[in-house]
Amino acid sequence: MSITQALQQALQQRQAFFSLSQQQDTDCYRVFHGTVEGCNGLNIDRYGDAWLVQSFHDPLDAAGVDEISACLTAHLDLPVIYNDRSRGNSRINNDLSPQHDALAHDEQIMRENGIKFTSRLRHEGQDPLLFLDMRIGREYMQRHAQDKSVLNLFSYTCGIGTAAAVGGAKQVINVDFSSFALAAGQRNAALNQVSDVCEFVQSDVFPAIRQLAGLAVGGRRQQKLPSYPKLKQQQFDLVFLDPPRYAKSPFGIVDLINDYQSLFKPALLATKKGGTIVCCNNVAKVDKTAWFDSLVRCVNKQGLSVSKVEWLDCHPDFPAFDDNHPLKIVALTIVDNLE
16 A cells, blocks of 8 residues: 555544544644554644644655655645654654744644644654653643642643643643743643643753652762752642653653553652542553552552552553553552542
């Protein structure tokens, strides 16, 4: 099957999804998930008023880009931006026409369930500022945040925090190391008129969450610790934990395969009894059941119990083999063992 045929099939299979998205005031979603739909490493998304085509394994030639563009614009006439990210570190490696380059660098305002989000299809980072597969997480937070305090860890551009604030949260603290990402988060809050309840903490997550949990900051052996924002101990009604696959800093190592607990434990301790912690793991090789069991064991070791479990499954624009999606999201309601 050619790329064009695979794309046409994917568009056809999403007709009901497109209709529902329009009803829900949503104009950002995936239309082709190549790993599952016939072209490994090729993803195509709608980001508001533009199509974004990205190749992660093999670059597209000009003819391939033209074929895909013709298919997309026949479905919906929007400009098409192509980002070749097939070289090292997924950095964009292709030039655009002056008109398309200007569009790619300009701010795009898009909507998801009526919530406004800023995005740029090209910028100093790599991704277009909103991870579309996390839509289900943002919806969960919007539904459950009314009158609650919320902690959003590894917040990136604060889509989770913005959704929680729109959902009526009384306090939202977003923590991320990137000033660029937090600036986008501030823009998202302003677009939705929720800046008054949103806070933005630029910090390595390890010292931030350990302070909030009432633990010593600590650090890796023989590592000189840089300065970090000082935070008071606090517990939250809703905690959202969405770490990257792997990252290293003087304060600790993020490792979703071998050591999720180093982040989960302090995040758990920053969750109120009766509150909920939402945990994410986007590594395909991590077994869903084994990961969940490790979370429950960690909860029990703290003298706590899980009273409710809710798995959050990605929307159908992100299909997966055997419905076994690489992104695993589970919401755990935490209570004292005596309850």
